[in-house]
Amino acid sequence: MTQNENRDSLALARRTWRTLEPYHGAVYFSPEAADQYAALGVDARTGYFASRSAALGAAPADLVIATFYNFNPQLVRRVIPAAWEAATPQRFVAARIAGIDATLRRILGADISSPALARAAELARSAAEVTLRHPQGRPLFAAHAALPWPSAPHLVLWHAQTLLREFRGDGHVAALLTAGLSGIEALVTHAATGEIDADVLRGSRAWTPEQWEQAVRNLRERGWLDEGPHLAPTEEGARLRAEIEHTTDRLAVLPYLTLGPAATAELRSLMRPFSLAVARELLPWAVDRLSEESA
Template structure:
């Protein structure tokens, strides 16, 4: 391991970036949305309930805490009503069924049955399993560790990346809390960093313009943002946001350090074309972030 003063090796973030679309496709999958709808769970409720289902039939407070940057009112509109239509196990099965259909449609059965897919699943599983002992303070990750591991390699790879994604996400929440950023303020700093547009972040997380403007004003008063209407960081704000990202990388590092730089590079090379195909079809804004 390394100390808090050490630089996190670049392959930690690079491997997450390349594999993230392989997991993230489930949030944009028509097949997954259709599977939730078969159980009567539609719209944003499908996202909240399917991702939270590993936690059990929890209330909106738990989901607000673990998902972090969504408007609590949107969460309350979805839960617990979704559990009255479909229990968590039903939605977990629908999620996996929808992702299986999406991978078959976009990647094709030949890719799914390939030796490359089996090797990628093996590598990602090794990384994810090395994180299993480190559940402390990682509620969403911990819940997913209790789920059964899929037998088919393409779904095992997806499950492994789901674990790695939630492991990183829980660490990111820790970093945001440490920076004293609430959910909407975290989104504002994300927008100021320039990787995703402010309007997309605000609307997909269901914040009103008034909520957003209040967060912007608060961050300006704290010295994070300039008075520029286009959301520009001050020097202090840029450094503090960078510190959040460094902390996130550091807290996410364990499984990638265990796998090692060479095997992480192999995993990226294998998954890159699949992540690219999924991103091009379902989330084109993510294509430019892929690292081979």
């Protein structure tokens, strides 16, 4: 593979992952999923940690902290392992599937039975099944890969993207560790790119303003961030962050390479309307990105 072909393959794989991601990410903002967790006796935030980590079994807090990486450990310890006293991991897995099933049926309506969705599910499953042979070093992915495949096409598609997402995510954690970034420092460098508001990243991961400012000071001392009043990377910091993203892309490209450029482009094209429908309902910040990346 030439350098240009490699660059093109990484770019197509990243764009395809970003196009499919809202279809998976809907579960984290789904009122139906929140209702399922409430029926088990926990709130939506506890349901998030429990349902996503349930594939690991009744995981201790430290294992969830290790695999989720950029959340405040104190937040995780408040909900894990207490969640396993409310319900078994198996019940949380079932609640998660029931929640996303109801959400997708509500949002997609008749399109849930369309040939386009069935074809997208077929392609996404083909890509995801490539990853099943490579669980090494990817604990959260491997746990989800051990779960049974659903039968309905819209859930096959969701599970496939879940596997692709966790496969990529575990690789991203490896890249962050290699770069010497803690969980909160990874968030700060992400915020410095301007892609996501710093307050959203800090608040959603439950870091205090004091912890955030300390991470900013640490990164400025290490030359990752400018000293000015605004959160911005230095030239070296931007280069290092780009290197992390490149490593993440490289570690995640295998399923798309195996699928091939034509089928990968077809999957991305088929998925765009489904992801847009979900984003308009539950993830409005993703709508502009999906539209911008329509080319």
